[in-house]
Amino acid sequence: MSARITASELAAAYQTPDGDTLPALGPVSFHVEAGSFVCLLGPSGCGKSTLIRLLAGLQRPSRGQALLDNHVIMQPSRRVGLMFQDANLMPWRTVLDNLTLPLEVAGVPKDERLAAARALLPALGLADFEAAYPGALSGGMAQRVALGRVLIQKPDALLLDEPFGALDAMTRERISLDLMDMWERQRQTVLMVTHDIHEAALLADRVLVFSRRPGRIAADIRVTLPRPRRLEDTYGAAFGQIAGQVRAAISRT
Amino acid sequence: MQLNALPKSPTRPLTLPLAGRPHPFRRFSRRLIPLLSLGLLLLGWQVVTMLELYPAFIIPSPAAVLEKAIEVTGDGRLWLHASTTLAAVLSGLAVGVLAALALGYAIAKSVLLETVLSPVIVALQSTPVVAYAPLLIIWFGSGLTSKIVTGALIVFFPMLINTVVGIRGVPSDLRDLLRSMEATRWQTFVKLEVPAAMPVLLSGLKISATLAVIGAVVGEFVSANAGLGFLINLARSQYDTPLVIVAVLTLTVMARLLYGTATWFERRALAWRARGR
Ligand SMILES: Nc1ncnc2c1ncn2[C@@H]1O[C@H](COP(=O)(O)OP(=O)(O)O)[C@@H](O)[C@H]1O
Numbered sequence: 001m002s003a004r005i006t007a008s009e010l011a012a013a014y015q016t017p018d019g020d021t022l023p024a025l026g027p028v029s030f031h032v033e034a035g036s037f038v039c040l041l042g043p044s045g046c047g048k049s050t051l052i053r054l055l056a057g058l059q060r061p062s063r064g065q066a067l068l069d070n071h072v073i074m075q076p077s078r079r080v081g082l083m084f085q086d087a088n089l090m091p092w093r094t095v096l097d098n099l100t101l102p103l104e105v106a107g108v109p110k111d112e113r114l115a116a117a118r119a120l121l122p123a124l125g126l127a128d129f130e131a132a133y134p135g136a137l138s139g140g141m142a143q144r145v146a147l148g149r150v151l152i153q154k155p156d157a158l159l160l161d162e163p164f165g166a167l168d169a170m171t172r173e174r175i176s177l178d179l180m181d182m183w184e185r186q187r188q189t190v191l192m193v194t195h196d197i198h199e200a201a202l203l204a205d206r207v208l209v210f211s212r213r214p215g216r217i218a219a220d221i222r223v224t225l226p227r228p229r230r231l232e233d234t235y236g237a238a239f240g241q242i243a244g245q246v247r248a249a250i251s252r253t
Numbered sequence: 254m255q256l257n258a259l260p261k262s263p264t265r266p267l268t269l270p271l272a273g274r275p276h277p278f279r280r281f282s283r284r285l286i287p288l289l290s291l292g293l294l295l296l297g298w299q300v301v302t303m304l305e306l307y308p309a310f311i312i313p314s315p316a317a318v319l320e321k322a323i324e325v326t327g328d329g330r331l332w333l334h335a336s337t338t339l340a341a342v343l344s345g346l347a348v349g350v351l352a353a354l355a356l357g358y359a360i361a362k363s364v365l366l367e368t369v370l371s372p373v374i375v376a377l378q379s380t381p382v383v384a385y386a387p388l389l390i391i392w393f394g395s396g397l398t399s400k401i402v403t404g405a406l407i408v409f410f411p412m413l414i415n416t417v418v419g420i421r422g423v424p425s426d427l428r429d430l431l432r433s434m435e436a437t438r439w440q441t442f443v444k445l446e447v448p449a450a451m452p453v454l455l456s457g458l459k460i461s462a463t464l465a466v467i468g469a470v471v472g473e474f475v476s477a478n479a480g481l482g483f484l485i486n487l488a489r490s491q492y493d494t495p496l497v498i499v500a501v502l503t504l505t506v507m508a509r510l511l512y513g514t515a516t517w518f519e520r521r522a523l524a525w526r527a528r529g530r
């Protein structure tokens with residue numbers, strides 16, 4: 001299952017300490033088609049994280065609506081999975097218990113949750129680490145656990161806010177390829193914020209580029225490269241052309 | 254001082270990480286040196302009494318103190334007073350800690366409550382308990398109740414601060430993640446807030462364990478008819494200095510045992526930290 005995400009005239013503002021309102025986002029309108037992978041780029045502070053929070057139902061918009069399929073998003077939903085730049089694991093839980101957390105919260109019986117988590121471990125490259133505590137994991141491994149934790153609840157949509165932004169280049173390339181593999185099998189709807197043009201062009205069906213705060217859509221670039229994609233595709237001319245388009249759109253903001 | 258002027262609570266545990274396996278000699282010397290310094294203290298004490306610098310009712314010899322200890326242990330007086338104090342300590346600790354946990358949680362969650370309550374709490378904290386202990390005796394009598402109240406009051410503030418700091422320090426991203434999993438309030442409390450705040454709560458408990466002893470003794474000093482504080486007062490009025498020392502040392506042991514229990518509990522509850530974080 002996958003869900004269509006819609007932003008309709010969506011805008012957000014914050015209250016400053018002096019009582020002024022600071023427009024942080026939009027208004028923006030766009031659709032993320034069900035089952036598609038969309039990357040979002042934009043200058044820092046343009047409202048990308050705010051958009052993710054609005055779509056996740058963690059925050060109310062000041063104007064407009066966010067919709068999941070045709071339902072207005074009023075509060076967080078299990079159908080939507082969230083991931084941030086920090087893994088945000090619970091240091092007092094083992095890898096396995098961190099993975100099963102969403103199922104535990106949903107009241108899934110223990111043997112089922114353990115089976116689901118153990119089934120995920122190999123694909124995440126964490127097969128030998130189920131009993132490890134987060135403190136013993138590298139940044140990349142911790143982020144893999146976080147990825148597993150969000151996938152285990154079988155969300156219809158994934159909202160990823162710079163999920164690999166804190167990782168070194170090599171780790172992030174590998175983990176983003178793994179994400180792409182898993183997505184190609186499951187086809188959840190994905191909206192991923194990134195600041196990496198290369199990553200966006202490799203993973204996405206579509207790249208949205210936001211303008212400066214309050215962020216609006218400055219460019220909407222279709223990535224027409226065939227799937228399944230492989231890292232080698234990034235050396236081709238077609239890839240280079242799309243990456244160049246994204247780069248140009250960013251430098252215009 | 255405002256409660257919110259506190260340092261933004263650390264999400265990392267406050268206590269030091271467990272050291273690696275110490276060198277054999279260091280492990281040995283770590284046990285030996287405290288014994289050695291205790292021995293030196295005893296020796297110094299013995300020498301001072303042997304030189305007869307002071308009369309025996311001011312500084313009695315270690316032997317006289319030991320003799321007194323055996324005497325009051327044998328006739329059951331020590332146990333009577335120690336158990337009376339211990340009951341007051343444990344009840345005061347329980348009442349103070351539970352009240353601080355409940356109120357601290359509420360304050361951590363409500364800015365309004367913090368604004369309303371912090372002047373009262375800060376005023377209460379700034380006044381030494383010893384100063385208003387007589388008032389408590391007037392209100393609650395000279396029995397167990399007033400000792401529990403003094404103990405609870407002295408424990409309350411540090412535990413309250415630690416609770417507020419601990420709950421406010423729960424990472425907001427983790428809160429958001431739990432909301433996105435549609436966790437109930439209760440689930441958020443049990444699966445996130447309690448374990449995340451646990452390191453700070455437990456260091457509060459350790460401080461409270463020793464403070465509770467002070468609280469009970471303060472209560473007994475002001476007015477009581479049993480307990481180690483009462484015994485100290487009584488023995489002093491009779492110039493029975495060995496008994497004063499026995500009672501004081503019993504309090505030392507009691508406080509140390511309570512602290513040790515709290516530390517043991519902390520180590521068990523936070524075992525995950527030793528296994529790498
Ligand atoms: N909780 C908040 N309170 C006040 N202002 C905020 C808050 N969160 C974000 N902002 C402001 O809103 C703007 C957009 O922030 P954000 O969505 O985090 O941007 P991005 O993720 O694109 O860097 C920024 O100017 C930021 O300072």
Ligand SMILES: [Mg+2]
Nearest residue numbers: 048049050161
């Ligand atoms: Mg951001």
